[in-house]
Amino acid sequence: MSSNVDPAKVEQAMVQFLMQGGMNGVTQQQLKEKFQSVASAARKAMNKLLFGNGPVKVQQFTRQGQQCIRLVQSGTGAPNLPTGAVGGPPGAPTHGKMSRLMMLNDSEKEVYERIKESGNKGISSKDLKVGLNPTLAEKAVKKLRAHDLIKLVKTLQSRSRKVFMLSELDPSETLTGGTWYNEDREFDKALVIALYKAVHQFVTDSRTMVSLDTIATAVNKSEIAKKLSNEDIQSIVQILCFDGKLIEVCNETSGKKFYQGAIQLIDPSHVETPCSQCPVQKECDSSGGGPINPQTCPYLKLWFDQQYAVTQSHRQQI
Numbered sequence: 001m002s003s004n005v006d007p008a009k010v011e012q013a014m015v016q017f018l019m020q021g022g023m024n025g026v027t028q029q030q031l032k033e034k035f036q037s038v039a040s041a042a043r044k045a046m047n048k049l050l051f052g053n054g055p056v057k058v059q060q061f062t063r064q065g066q067q068c069i070r071l072v073q074s075g076t077g078a079p080n081l082p083t084g085a086v087g088g089p090p091g092a093p094t095h096g097k098m099s100r101l102m103m104l105n106d107s108e109k110e111v112y113e114r115i116k117e118s119g120n121k122g123i124s125s126k127d128l129k130v131g132l133n134p135t136l137a138e139k140a141v142k143k144l145r146a147h148d149l150i151k152l153v154k155t156l157q158s159r160s161r162k163v164f165m166l167s168e169l170d171p172s173e174t175l176t177g178g179t180w181y182n183e184d185r186e187f188d189k190a191l192v193i194a195l196y197k198a199v200h201q202f203v204t205d206s207r208t209m210v211s212l213d214t215i216a217t218a219v220n221k222s223e224i225a226k227k228l229s230n231e232d233i234q235s236i237v238q239i240l241c242f243d244g245k246l247i248e249v250c251n252e253t254s255g256k257k258f259y260q261g262a263i264q265l266i267d268p269s270h271v272e273t274p275c276s277q278c279p280v281q282k283e284c285d286s287s288g289g290g291p292i293n294p295q296t297c298p299y300l301k302l303w304f305d306q307q308y309a310v311t312q313s314h315r316q317q318i
Contacts, residue, residue, distance in 0.1 A: 018069060021070060022070075026068060028066075055104075056071065058070065103147075108144065120170060121172045152164060195233075203259050210258060212234060275294075
């Protein structure tokens with residue numbers, strides 16, 4: 001083998017060759033034939049991929065009695081196929097990303113691995129540089145960001161504090177504040193108001209008791225916000241219950257909770273009680289002392305009986 005062979009280029013060529021094999025990988029014989037002209041460098045590259053701490057890993061396995069090798073996602077053992085390939089796992093790194101990782105030098109790979117280890121909580125610039133050459137670390141971060149391998153995320157605790165994490169990760173809610181905060185880490189009041197109105201309208205328009213799952217499905221279909229969890233919707237529903245807009249009813253048998261619109265008795269325009277059209281309303285004695293009063297009114301009693309029957313009918317539906 002020529003002494004001027006670049007080991008990094010041999011490793012990169014080997015990864016690209018393995019990538020072509022996809023989940024089925026390639027046989028050891030195929031590898032041997034492919035890199036026979038640079039056998040010594042190829043063995044070193046394979047040992048690095050098998051036992052090294054770099055971002056790219058390979059896995060040995062047996063297929064139809066033959067020893068084979070394929071790419072895997074670092075630390076997972078899952079086949080590392082280009083996105084969209086047959087049999088490729090969802091979210092697998094793309095061919096382009098793998099190529100970008102292979103182009104990193106040792107200091108850049110070390111920075112990448114530190115950021116990767118921080119997961120979705122990220123790592124601050126100060127912590128990232130501990131034990132590293134500050135200048136090389138800065139250059140590595142710039143290159144990783146330019147190649148869309150990492151991203152900078154603002155934190156909820158302080159607008160000036162930012163952390164690095166892998167580009168494909170969703171930041172932890174401890175950093176972002178979750179659903180109710182926008183990209184600037186400010187409380188999204190407009191979103192809360194929009195959801196408040198949407199949930200209230202859906203439940204009241206349903207004219208029957210509805211479950212939290214039903215409410216969540218309807219709200220997510222409206223696309224007011226990105227997909228919301230049941231916990232997110234529950235927060236809005238609880239506010240509506242506290243405000244007296246919705247009523248929570250629990251099924252005594254299953255323990256499951258249902259919700260319905262509250263009757264606003266204080267608003268005559270929305271209540272059809274017999275009192276609003278009673279011809280002797282002015283003579284009615286609300287204290288119960290006169291001949292005409294709510295306590296002995298047959299029409300009011302009939303109306304209450306009807307309302308009770310409607311409520312019982314709703315309860316039976318759950």
